[in-house]
Amino acid sequence: xxxxxxPIEILLVEDNPGDARLTREALRDAKVxxxxxxxxxxxxxxxxxxxxxxxxxxxxxxLILLDLNLPKKDxxxxxxxxxxxxxxxxxxxxILTTSQAERDIAESYxxxxxxxxxxxxxxxxxxxxxxxxxxxxxxIVKLSKI
Amino acid sequence: xxxxxxxxPIEVLLVEDNPDDAALTxxxLERAKLRNRxxxxxxxxxxxxxxxxxxxxxxxxxxxLILLDLDLPAKDxxxxxxxxxxxxxxxxxxxxVVTGSQAPADxxQSYxxxxxxxxxxxxxxxxxxxAVNSIExxxxxxxxxx
Numbered sequence: 477x478x479x480x481x482x483p484i485e486i487l488l489v490e491d492n493p494g495d496a497r498l499t500r501e502a503l504r505d506a507k508v509x510x511x512x513x514x515x516x517x518x519x520x521x522x523x524x525x526x527x528x529x530x531x532x533x534x535x536x537x538x539l540i541l542l543d544l545n546l547p548k549k550d551x552x553x554x555x556x557x558x559x560x561x562x563x564x565x566x567x568x569x570x571i572l573t574t575s576q577a578e579r580d581i582a583e584s585y586x587x588x589x590x591x592x593x594x595x596x597x598x599x600x601x602x603x604x605x606x607x608x609x610x611x612x613x614x615x616i617v618k619l620s621k622i
Numbered sequence: 623x624x625x626x627x628x629x630x631p632i633e634v635l636l637v638e639d640n641p642d643d644a645a646l647t648x649x650x651l652e653r654a655k656l657r658n659r660x661x662x663x664x665x666x667x668x669x670x671x672x673x674x675x676x677x678x679x680x681x682x683x684x685x686x687l688i689l690l691d692l693d694l695p696a697k698d699x700x701x702x703x704x705x706x707x708x709x710x711x712x713x714x715x716x717x718x719v720v721t722g723s724q725a726p727a728d729x730x731q732s733y734x735x736x737x738x739x740x741x742x743x744x745x746x747x748x749x750x751x752x753a754v755n756s757i758e759x760x761x762x763x764x765x766x767x768x
Contacts, residue, residue, distance in 0.1 A: 559736075566733035576766075585714040585768045590738045592766045605764055612760035616753055618740045620733045 482621075483509040484614055487537035489521040489554065490514060490572075491546050495595065495602075499541070499572075502606035508614040513537065518549025522557055525564055537567060538619040541609070542589075544573040544580060552580075552587065559588035566620045570609060631657040632762055635685035637669040637702065638662065638720075639694050643743065643750075647689065647720075650754035656762040661685070666697025670705060673712055685715060686767045689757070690737075692721040692728055700731065707736040714768045718757060 486503065490496045496514050503512050513534065515521035521542070524531045540558070544551035551573070558564045568590040573580070576594055584592050593609065596602050613619070634651060638644040648660050661682070663669035669690070672682045688706070692699035703719070706712045716738040721728065724742055732740050741757065744750045761767070 565736075566730055568733065568739065581766050582714060582768050585716070588736050591716065591760075592768075593764055594766055608760055608764045612739075612756050612764075616741055616756040616760075618729055618742050620730050620740070 481509075483511050484539065484619065485535045485537045486510055486512050486539045486541065487521065487524060488512055488514045488541045489518065489546065489551065490541070490543045491516050492543070495543075498599070498602055499606050502603045503610060506607075506610045506614060508610070510610075510614060511535070517547045518551060518554040520548075521546075521554050522549070525558065525561075525567075538621060539613055540567055540569045541572045542569050544571060544575055544584070552583065555584065555587045555589055568613065568617070568619065570613065572605075572609075631659045632687065632767070633683045633685045634658050634660045635669065635672060635688045636660050636662050637664075637666070637688065637690045637694065637699065639664050639691065643691075646747065646750055647754050650751050651758060654755075654758045654762060656758075658758075658762060659683070664695075666694045666699060666702040668696070669694075669702055670697070673706065673709075673715075687761055688715055688717045689720050690717050692719060692723050692732075700728070700735070703732065703735050703737055716761065716765070716767065718761065720753075720757070 488499055500512050503510055515524050523529055524534055542551050555569055558569060571584050571589045571592045572595060574595045581592050636647055644662055651658055651660050663672055672679045675682050690699050706717055719732045719737045719740045720743060722743050729740055741753055744753055
């Protein structure tokens with residue numbers, strides 16, 4: 477880790493307030509300092525990433541956690557847009573979704589998702605999954621800060 | 623977590639020319655909770671031959687996960703990554719770069735070329751094993767592989 481004390485910026489794209497709150501709680505206890513930003517739909521996520529409108533001053537995220545089923549603009553489209561954008565495609569995108577469909581899994585990897593994780597319904601399992609994402613992506617992985 | 627439901631072992635392709643690093647990685651994966659089979663390729667050319675089932679590798683299993691060193695003889699890991707991610711039959715397979723390189727250019731380039739994650743090899747053996755364990759925990763227990 478060479479984040480040099482700078483917190484890791486995470487963008488969570490999630491329309492379910494309960495899941496967003498749980499993710500925030502799990503990340504609050506993380507070893508590595510991080511700031512969680514939440515976008516509640518696909519349009520807002522891309523506006524945040526492209527610093528449009530009210531998002532002009534937001535930091536560029538180091539990691540994106542992306543739900544697939546989102547209002548306004550679907551997570552699959554958001555993923556495709558991110559991975560086709562030269563300014564954004566280096567940012568790891570972890571899909572975090574309830575969908576267990578093999579089609580969603582295969583399609584997400586083809587669209588360059590960095591990893592695909594299914595949300596467990598059970599609360600304890602959900603927290604365990606977020607902690608595992610935190611441990612691997614914040615403590616082990618080198619993220620690309622550019 | 624659903625990968626546990628798989629009956630078949632998870633096939634891991636380790637592309638590593640350093641015998642010590644390979645032995646440590648194999649040892650850590652042997653102790654993993656989830657049944658897995660590690661196949662070792664000691665050069666970039668061998669890795670692609672296994673992935674494309676060329677010649678003597680006609681019966682090779684298709685890996686579910688690739689751990690890729692960058693500095694390799696007979697075709698560099700950077701080229702191997704580009705070839706995997708440009709190949710419609712291979713690009714869905716997650717590639718975790720595991721390298722001694724701390725160069726910022728390697729980090730950014732790897733993500734731009736769609737590496738799924740970038741991990742630097744700790745020099746310390748204990749930290750090295752922890753990194754492999756974390757890769758195993760996240761990619762074999764939490765992630766849904768394609």
